[in-house]
Amino acid sequence: MELLHTDTLAEAREKLKTETENFMLRIHRIPCDEALGCVCAETVTARENVPSFRRSTVDGYAIIAKDSYGATDSNPAFYSVTGHVNIEERAAVSVMSGEAVQVQTGSMVPDEATAVLMVEYTETYSPNKIVGYKAVSEGENITQIGEDMKMGDCLIRSGRKINARDVAMMAAMGIGTVQVYEPLVLTVISTGDELVDMDEELSGAKVRDINSYGLAAQARSNGFIVRKQMRIKDQETAIRQAVEEALDESDVILLSGGSSKGNKDYTKKILEEITHNVFTHGISIKPGKPTILSYDRQHKTIIAGLPGHPMAAMLMFRLVILDWYETIAKIPKGYPYFAVMQENVSSNQGREMCLLVRLVCGEEDYTAVPVYAKSGSISALERADGYVMIPRNKEGLKKGERVRVEVFE
Amino acid sequence: MELLHTDTLAEAREKLKTETENFMLRIHRIPCDEALGCVCAETVTARENVPSFRRSTVDGYAIIAKDSYGATDSNPAFYSVTGHVNIEERAAVSVMSGEAVQVQTGSMVPDEATAVLMVEYTETYSPNKIVGYKAVSEGENITQIGEDMKMGDCLIRSGRKINARDVAMMAAMGIGTVQVYEPLVLTVISTGDELVDMDEELSGAKVRDINSYGLAAQARSNGFIVRKQMRIKDQETAIRQAVEEALDESDVILLSGGSSKGNKDYTKKILEEITHNVFTHGISIKPGKPTILSYDRQHKTIIAGLPGHPMAAMLMFRLVILDWYETIAKIPKGYPYFAVMQENVSSNQGREMCLLVRLVCGEEDYTAVPVYAKSGSISALERADGYVMIPRNKEGLKKGERVRVEVFE
Numbered sequence: 125m126e127l128l129h130t131d132t133l134a135e136a137r138e139k140l141k142t143e144t145e146n147f148m149l150r151i152h153r154i155p156c157d158e159a160l161g162c163v164c165a166e167t168v169t170a171r172e173n174v175p176s177f178r179r180s181t182v183d184g185y186a187i188i189a190k191d192s193y194g195a196t197d198s199n200p201a202f203y204s205v206t207g208h209v210n211i212e213e214r215a216a217v218s219v220m221s222g223e224a225v226q227v228q229t230g231s232m233v234p235d236e237a238t239a240v241l242m243v244e245y246t247e248t249y250s251p252n253k254i255v256g257y258k259a260v261s262e263g264e265n266i267t268q269i270g271e272d273m274k275m276g277d278c279l280i281r282s283g284r285k286i287n288a289r290d291v292a293m294m295a296a297m298g299i300g301t302v303q304v305y306e307p308l309v310l311t312v313i314s315t316g317d318e319l320v321d322m323d324e325e326l327s328g329a330k331v332r333d334i335n336s337y338g339l340a341a342q343a344r345s346n347g348f349i350v351r352k353q354m355r356i357k358d359q360e361t362a363i364r365q366a367v368e369e370a371l372d373e374s375d376v377i378l379l380s381g382g383s384s385k386g387n388k389d390y391t392k393k394i395l396e397e398i399t400h401n402v403f404t405h406g407i408s409i410k411p412g413k414p415t416i417l418s419y420d421r422q423h424k425t426i427i428a429g430l431p432g433h434p435m436a437a438m439l440m441f442r443l444v445i446l447d448w449y450e451t452i453a454k455i456p457k458g459y460p461y462f463a464v465m466q467e468n469v470s471s472n473q474g475r476e477m478c479l480l481v482r483l484v485c486g487e488e489d490y491t492a493v494p495v496y497a498k499s500g501s502i503s504a505l506e507r508a509d510g511y512v513m514i515p516r517n518k519e520g521l522k523k524g525e526r527v528r529v530e531v532f533e
Numbered sequence: 534m535e536l537l538h539t540d541t542l543a544e545a546r547e548k549l550k551t552e553t554e555n556f557m558l559r560i561h562r563i564p565c566d567e568a569l570g571c572v573c574a575e576t577v578t579a580r581e582n583v584p585s586f587r588r589s590t591v592d593g594y595a596i597i598a599k600d601s602y603g604a605t606d607s608n609p610a611f612y613s614v615t616g617h618v619n620i621e622e623r624a625a626v627s628v629m630s631g632e633a634v635q636v637q638t639g640s641m642v643p644d645e646a647t648a649v650l651m652v653e654y655t656e657t658y659s660p661n662k663i664v665g666y667k668a669v670s671e672g673e674n675i676t677q678i679g680e681d682m683k684m685g686d687c688l689i690r691s692g693r694k695i696n697a698r699d700v701a702m703m704a705a706m707g708i709g710t711v712q713v714y715e716p717l718v719l720t721v722i723s724t725g726d727e728l729v730d731m732d733e734e735l736s737g738a739k740v741r742d743i744n745s746y747g748l749a750a751q752a753r754s755n756g757f758i759v760r761k762q763m764r765i766k767d768q769e770t771a772i773r774q775a776v777e778e779a780l781d782e783s784d785v786i787l788l789s790g791g792s793s794k795g796n797k798d799y800t801k802k803i804l805e806e807i808t809h810n811v812f813t814h815g816i817s818i819k820p821g822k823p824t825i826l827s828y829d830r831q832h833k834t835i836i837a838g839l840p841g842h843p844m845a846a847m848l849m850f851r852l853v854i855l856d857w858y859e860t861i862a863k864i865p866k867g868y869p870y871f872a873v874m875q876e877n878v879s880s881n882q883g884r885e886m887c888l889l890v891r892l893v894c895g896e897e898d899y900t901a902v903p904v905y906a907k908s909g910s911i912s913a914l915e916r917a918d919g920y921v922m923i924p925r926n927k928e929g930l931k932k933g934e935r936v937r938v939e940v941f942e
Contacts (some may be wrong), residue, residue, distance in 0.1 A: 138667070139879070156671035157746055157750060160754055161643075174911050176735050177738050179909070209738070211725070211726065211738065213737060214737035215738070229908075230738075230841070230909070262749065267909065272906075272907070272911055275910060279915060287750075287754065288747055288753075288754050289747065291750035292746055292750065292843050292847065292914055293915055294731075295731050295741060298731050299731070316620070316621075317621040318639060322565070322707050326581065327623075328641070329618070329641035330621060333704065334701050334705045337565070337700050337703075338697055338700060338704065340566065340700075342697035342737075345696065353566075398682045432638075438697065438701065459899075459918075459940070461870065462897060500676065501683075502701075503681045505698040505701055505705075506689075510782075533696065
């Protein structure tokens with residue numbers, strides 16, 4: 125009675141990447157303010173210098189810096205105000221020694237001026253005559269052309285999930301459209317004779333269909349389009365038909381429920397018949413072993429059999445399918461949290477372990493508290509904030525050990 | 534030449550909360566699988582016990598535990614298989630001493646059975662006769678009724694942003710609909726004679742309108758609906774008209790650009806005339822001082838004048854308006870990151886400081902690297918991952934000091 129040959133997580137990921145070589149992410153160009161949350165599919169660079177002109181960073185007077193040298197409260201410098209520059213205007217006036225041109229925050233500074241004296245350090249003593257109580261150095265309160273950003277500087281790397289600040293950057297640069305990846309299309313099929321839908325009464329030993337809802341929501345929150353979310357009986361023909369119907373329109377098909385070693389597990393057989401390319405027959409990770417991976421080269425569709433247990437199914441979707449997507453789209457990994465283990469945890473050697481944990485925020489650090497859950501626990505979905513990966517060659521985790529916690533989205 | 538009286542950030546937040554007492558978040562009930570990303574507006578509790586029946590956690594045989602005591606590889610126990618329970622079925626068969634009923638992972642366990650013996654530890658030696666090579670204790674491999682969750686247990690607290698696991702939990706519980714807050718409606722008005730739109734040529738001292746794009750995107754990524762995003766000249770009548778038009782349909786109006794001390798700053802005057810209720814005339818925080826807060830009690834609309842600098846505007850939107858929303862909707866704060874300061878940073882005493890930082894992920898910890906940016910820097914939007922708040926009574930931060938970094942969404 126032994127398990128089939130299983131892959132390590134790393135092996136399964138590598139196989140999936142290799143097998144899907146002919147898979148192409150689709151790219152489209154969209155307005156930058158509709159790109160929020162999309163994955164950038166090009167490297168966006170600055171098209172202009174910022175600022176594009178010498179800009180005052182304060183309200184005050186553009187002067188020749190030298191004129192102010194030595195000025196103090198008791199020994200002010202004197203200036204004639206020869207003009208002013210409004211913030212939208214080109215600075216047409218010139219500045220000569222002893223002169224000052226009034227500017228606002230954001231105004232263009234006249235070419236000859238070499239500093240801006242803040243209005244707070246000046247006083248008007250007669251029309252167009254001011255005194256300045258402070259010395260300013262060359263360049264003070266002026267942002268030089270291209271000082272903030274130079275033409276050609278990288279703004280957004282390919283693979284970045286575009287956030288609000290990225291949208292602001294593109295607006296700043298006059299970049300009206302951006303290439304992003306089209307969302308992947310996913311079909312979720314929950315299989316199991318015991319499953320009833322949300323609004324049905326539970327009777328006998330029926331349980332509710334959780335996975336089609338959970339996986340669809342997880343896919344959506346990662347930017348996928350869910351084409352269809354369905355629940356079918358654990359019958360060979362029904363499953364085969366559902367998969368075949370989904371092939372044409374799906375980049376990813378998730379089958380959940382039929383990959384453990386029960387009586388009626390047709391998943392592997394069906395995937396083999398449809399794709400002739402089932403390359404992972406189990407992953408040696410706890411939880412999540414009964415994970416099957418196949419790829420239909422003709423339709424360019426990944427078909428994955430995920431565990432029936434909701435937490436395991438959602439974890440394997442993250443660790444395998446989302447990881448694959450992040451790899452091919454070059455999406456940087458999210459920042460993990462570092463935490464201190466609250467207690468010793470043992471793990472199976474020879475099998476990687478995905479330890480569910482709750483994060484407790486302290487004054488200066490986090491504590492990771494293991495979330496224990498029997499196989500199939502549903503409450504674990506709510507009790508855990510994330511997980512710690514324990515490598516297979518490691519005996520476990522020690523109380524006080526520092527760990528990386530990957531937090532669920 | 535002194536600044537107007539300014540509030541501390543804490544004072545401004547408190548005033549905003551008090552002044553908006555008559556503001557009511559709108560609640561609606563939606564299907565649970567459409568609630569992803571919405572803010573839960575009720576406390577969702579378990580309506581059923583999970584599991585609702587005694588459930589086997591393995592494939593194997595339901596037995597009387599006592600029958601297995603002492604069984605080993607060399608001294609197996611003998612059982613007659615009297616039936617089997619499919620996973621969707623009510624367990625109709627009973628189990629007596631010496632008997633075994635075949636069950637699958639997820640099957641209902643017959644009432645009399647007190648443990649399940651894993652199939653891996655059994656062997657069939659003639660039809661309906663098995664031997665078991667292992668002893669199992671009372672309750673082993675059985676999840677008891679309500680063991681995972683009990684009726685009445687809290688599943689989702691009011692204020693939680695509903696994630697994929699929450700959707701899975703609701704599906705598990707047969708909770709088809711959930712009360713969530715309707716998104717707030719927001720209008721963004723960028724003011725400034727110097728502003729041109731994204732697709733226009735820059736000429737003279739014009740700069741692009743960044744804030745209407747950045748703030749709108751920030752609002753959207755926090756679940757707001759952006760009713761309108763507009764850019765208008767810094768003219769009193771134009772601004773007044775835009776605000777008045779937005780009042781009826783907006784919960785929040787953001788004005789950006791006209792709150793510093795330039796020539797043409799009508800914001801304060803207009804807000805006073807429209808709302809008769811401008812309560813914050815500046816916040817003593819760097820950056821973000823020129824922030825004006827008012828509330829129109831009649832229309833139940835917050836009108837905020839935000840700084841013109843993009844980074845400052847987005848920070849103040851987060852620190853004041855989003856903070857307000859999170860407070861009234863009781864949304865828990867996101868987890869901060871802890872990091873070690875890379876260098877000394879001085880701060881103005883008497884004024885809170887929002888220090889932009891980049892996070893560098895090390896083996897066991899993060900380093901926070903200050904992002905220096907002149908006032909109005911646009912590149913800071915891209916260079917910073919988040920910020921550290923330095924309280925006003927603190928001199929600065931020391932190299933090696935542990936800090937909390939709030940990461941931008």
